[in-house]
Amino acid sequence: MTTLGEALIGLLEAHGVDTVFGIPGVHTVELYRGLARSRIRHVTPRHEQGAAFMADGYARASGRPGVAFVITGPGLTNAITAMGQARADSVPMLVISGVNALPTLGKGLGFLHELPDQRGMMQTVAMFSQRIVEPAELPAALSRAFALFSSERPGPVHIEIPIDVMALPAEGLAPLDKGLAPPPPDPGAVAEAARLASAARRPLILAGGGAKRTEAALLRLAERLGAPVVQTTNARGLMHGHALTVPASPSLPAVRELMAGSDLVIAAGTEFGPTDYDMYGDDGFVVPPALVRIDIDAAQLARHPATVSIKADCAAALEALLARLPANAAPAPDGAARASTAREAAFAGLDAALREQIKVVETIRDALPGAIIVGDSTQPVYAANLFYDHDRPGGWFNAATGFGALGYGPPAAIGAALAVPEAPVVCLSGDGGFQFTLPEIGAALEAGAPVIFVVWNNRGYREIETSMRAVDVEPVGVSPAPPDFAKLAEAYGIAAERLAGPQGLADALIRARAAGKPVLIEISVE
CATH class of the missing domain: 3.40.50.970 (Thiamin diphosphate (ThDP)-binding fold, Pyr/PP domains)
Known part of the structure; x- marks a missing residue:
């Protein structure tokens, strides 16, 4: 008989998971039944918070979701801090936990590791939290998680499996879709952004964490427009040493001056969060009046309305924008000089x-x-x-x-x-x-x-x-x-x-x- 715990391991393998970080306990023993025979490597941290932080680092370095196994109750509450960090930084993380037996949940009977409402607690930090009450639900739950990781703003997802459900028969469970592609950028929005970019004489690009895997397209766009590229913390490493790069915080006066002097700002994959744009809390950041925003998350776009908003993956949007720019348009002639001035002034101001x-x-x-x-x-x-x-x-x-x-x-x-x-x-x-x-x-x-x-x-x-x-x-x-x-x-x-x-x-x-x-x-x- 294949149990649900064993089926879980096979489904994770089908979704491309090769590493799991976790500390086994009596509430997750059944999740480990098939692990030793699988291709998945298990790494044991010294604390459940470490398991989720390891999953975070794995995801940021590889671009693939990090996965953690934790026990119900204290194991999960230990991991919630790392899940909060992953949510803030849009890191794909799957946390799979146990929970007490279905008939006991919410009754306050004093079972080991019992919480009044574990899933309700997790819904406050996870992108979504789902409880598996019968084996047939697991493939769809995993599919939903991996679809979110690949097609929306990623973050931590929580799936909990009651200890009495883990051991149920689960023959024949097959993976559903392994992921979805992000929606393509709206052609009308791209065309309008291209029109604004073509007319700009002092363009500027702000690159956030959502753009960190788009260096080739970002570089081509920057050189095509003659636009300095300011990188937030999570975008550092893009365009290293390039004449147009400005690897400085948008909270610094010199970078704010660069933004204020630009007649068009293209913000790619950045949420305008205060820890990047107003880290000193002086309210000195002003959303640029002529602004093109690219973000995969509609909620983020709504928080700072722009002249043109493009809901899409950064790479797809930048490629689409490049395709709509006139082939014979000359780049702004002073982009490198503007970038150099900003770099020198930003460093000198420290x-x-x-x-x-x-x-x-x-x-x-x-x-x-x-x-x-x-x-x-x-x-x-x-x-x-x-x-x-x-x-x-x-x-x-x-x-x-x-x-x-x-x-x-x-x-x-x-x-x-x-x-x-x-x-x-x-x-x-x-x-x-x-x-x-x-x-x-x-x-x-x-x-x-x-x-x-x-x-x-x-x-x-x-x-x-x-x-x-x-x-x-x-x-x-x-x-x-x-x-x-x-x-x-x-x-x-x-x-x-x-x-x-x-x-x-x-x-x-x-x-x-x-x-x-x-x-x-x-x-x-x-």
């Missing part, structure tokens, strides 16, 4: 400490070309989110924007390393955030994920302390004593190196990469 922290990130990039750098909320990451030109599309991401979950870096970097094993993967974390998920370094070693963990140790939450002092609040609670990270790493069987400042970081990174296994580098900061 204080010396920020510029030094950006150099640390540039050292990582230059020592390990093509690396994926996964950040946590720490000073060099904050600084590089303001200004930094990465050399790999989609290779710079962190949790210091959007939901802002601390402790994201280590497990997300493990997921990224397993998704793209040929790329160097660096986790850049602070001593405070690293302690949130420090035990996951053991999972990295066990899974064979050669992540280089770089810990920026300034002995506390320095960004929060600075914020307190800026408003005359006496700092309290911002100096948690860090442990000896090198000794902890060695206790897990991981080699470690301590640096007295950023000097020597490049050589340490090269040594760590050559080791071919997890390594910890601690940078002690005065």
Whole structure:
């Protein structure tokens, strides 16, 4: 007899899933029945939050949905923080959990891991949450999830299976459609956008996370129009080193000045969120009056109405726009000069400490070309989110924007390393955030994920302390004593190196990469 748990594994394989992150428990035993005989790799984190963060990093690095298995109750509530981060950053994530037996749900009988309404709780953060009450429902539920991942704005999806349903017979369950294509862009909207773009003399492109896999089309459009390209945090790595690239935050005065001086702004895959466009909370961001927006999500388009709105996948919309532009139209002659002025002014506007922290990130990039750098909320990451030109599309991401979950870096970097094993993967974390998920370094070693963990140790939450002092609040609670990270790493069987400042970081990174296994580098900061 094939049980529903076994059928689930086969259906996931049919949808292309090759890795699952999870911690088994008595409420998910039946989900694991077919796993050992499948082609799916199981990775065991040290905490369910780590499982979902790993799924997030896997998805961002690979472009494929990350999948996590968690138990009902505390397993799922542990994962909900990571699901919140995935929702904020439009990351495709499938979380499959158990739940108590159907006849007991909602009755408050005191069963192990019981919640009053688990699915109701998950509906507040997941794109949708569905309970499977009979085996025949599972193929459609999975099809719905993978269709959302491929044709709409992605995010976390939750499917829960009661423990008494997991073991039911489920012979002959077959996958439905594996996914859908996004709707094509409206020809009329594309034609109007092309008309505006052809007439613009000072065009500008804003690229968000939705455009991070569209570099070829984005580059062609930018060169065709002579338009500088400003990248939000989740778009960094696009057009690295190009004369038209502006790898600087739209919250900076120089970038806002560039936007204000443009007669047309094309916003591709960016939601205009405050953590990108108004991170200082000064209300200085103004939606451009002449605006073409491209977004796969109609709700996002409605939040900031534009002159022309194109509901479509970014790649399809950019290709369609390119096809409608006049072949003989000359690009704006001063695009490169405008981009250069904005870059120089944006960097010059940063204080010396920020510029030094950006150099640390540039050292990582230059020592390990093509690396994926996964950040946590720490000073060099904050600084590089303001200004930094990465050399790999989609290779710079962190949790210091959007939901802002601390402790994201280590497990997300493990997921990224397993998704793209040929790329160097660096986790850049602070001593405070690293302690949130420090035990996951053991999972990295066990899974064979050669992540280089770089810990920026300034002995506390320095960004929060600075914020307190800026408003005359006496700092309290911002100096948690860090442990000896090198000794902890060695206790897990991981080699470690301590640096007295950023000097020597490049050589340490090269040594760590050559080791071919997890390594910890601690940078002690005065």
